[in-house]
Amino acid sequence: MEAYASTSFVLPGKTEPLISIKNAITACALLFAALANTAFAELTTTQESAKTRGIILYNQYKAISATPFLSIAAEAGDHEAQYYLGESLRRKNHYMNPEARKWYEASAAQGDLYAMIQLGRSEKDLCQISNDCPSDQKQPIEWLKQAQNIAKPKAENGDAESMYIMYELTVDKNWLKRAADAGHPIAQYWMGITEKQGEGFFLPWQRQESIEKWFKASAEGGYPKGMREYAIFLGEKNDMDGYRKWNEKSALTGYVSTIFEYGSDLAHEPDLYGYPLDAVKGYALIYMLKELDGGGGMQADVKDQLQKISSKITSEQIAEAKKVAESWKETHPPLSFFPEKLSH
Template sequence: MSIKNAITACALLFAALANTAFAELTTEQEAAKTRGIILYNQYKAISAAPFLRIAAEAGDHEAQYYLGESLRRKKHYMNPEARKWYEASAAQGDLYAMIQLGRSKKDFCTFSNDCPPDQKPPIEWLNQAKHMAMPKAIQGDAEAMYVMYELTFDEEWLEKSAVAGNALAQYWMGIGYQEGEGFFLPWRRAKAIEKCFKASAESGYPKSMMEYAAILFEKGDIEGFRHWNEQAALAGYASTVYGYGSDLAHQPDTYGFPFDIIKGYALIYSLRELDGGGGILDLAERKLQKISDTMTPEQIAEAKEFAKTWKATHAPLSFFPDKLSR
């Protein structure tokens, strides 16, 4: 799979079940939505909310969903404003919004015992999502099959989605096999795990790229390990950008990456924008100090310019959190 195709596949994670998401938005509203989702995927839910609100108020169901997510995560429970945006998204057929409404156990109004009388119970949202997803799943829609898995936790739907090519389903199948699910002879389990992660990696999912890379490393395929590390970094996976940059700067030189201290410093430097969650900022700052100790001021200046170019020409940094957060 080409680098361009891998990045494109990762970008599709931002547009699940939103075939016409941008059609009704102005250029400015589209830009705000994109910026909001980028920030959300960098664990900056509070910073994301104002951007998402612009597109949500314009009627975009995906922006409404992510705004609901941002507001819920900020409060750590289903609060009235979050519910408002989930319901607006669900009213447009967004299955993810229906699922979150159906899973809400900590609704603020239940604590105060003043829920609106017309507020739909969680089970009704789940039943509505099933009613909408089932026909698509039966027709072979890979994402609808995955949604059915989230709704029912029936492993058969997860397997069907994975077989149909859903990268996220393939990833979770691999994780499940790693944790002992399924019945295999030991050597067949290992092959099944590798098959799942390889398929998901080739579909562009960065977390699977790193799982598959680790398998290749254990098998002694260091070149394959380096390849998938680079692919995950090109896709913007923040954790791998850190590792890849460190490897290029030979801080340390563990996997035989070619020495490129300018690019290595630049990649670590680019992580300084991740000042939300994820816990990577402190690591990046310490690594930058180690790398800069071996560089001239001119090299550091060149690396900072390289970082600007990289950001402008590559996928945005992301931790790739699951769209259906808990």
């Protein structure tokens, strides 16, 4: 059985004639993590619903609101809910407290590589600050080594997400490139971003071709942020049809940034990309974003944009727009900032 690398993104060495006690212990630990996957909890309908709601709230930067929902599935043994509960608790407190660590460790015990990485990155651990960490608490470097020992063989065997995890573990750009070449849409997005920021050596026209290649691949792979970047790239090339197509596709995923942009474009606030004027739908899309009161810094922009659009339409049209907003929420994915799974 394989340890989990995802929800939802070792080179052969010499064979030793003998294995040390330390290596045997490590091997047993890895075997335990792998075998733990056979015992993943099967959630009830209520627990699964709570998990889904918790992750939606987490992706809207509402960590405090997400906690009670994630707790239901985490206590039932779901490794992904345990990971996100650990994330929510750590984000709320701004450091690794004992409660957050407990849930990361529960998730890591089931082979969740993301939980292992966060445990390995825990520089701000409350017990270290108070100098009372349990004597048997595994050190951060041990978690990172365990994650790498699981991820590297899978990456070498062609698993794209394991390649991306190896990049997160090592910050080796070669792993990011390999993951992108293997079709990982988040890795493709980051290849495009880093090249757009000036990394790599290209002739001027080659850089633009490479950036377009990566954003296009990420967009076609279904990554909302990749769709947005590809839309922006096409807009800068004066391909307005391409911009409108990919900006709308990104908005249809629930991605907050493109919903704001799409609504503004439809309402012609401003009119930059040639959308037919639809101020009612534009108002509706911006109005939906009022519920994002947890984080993300959207509310000032939302309030300002709604005031501009409302000056163009009647009170009856505003009432209609609010109905359109409700209908959209019922028929489209939930709003999301699509934060990186491995937050910092």
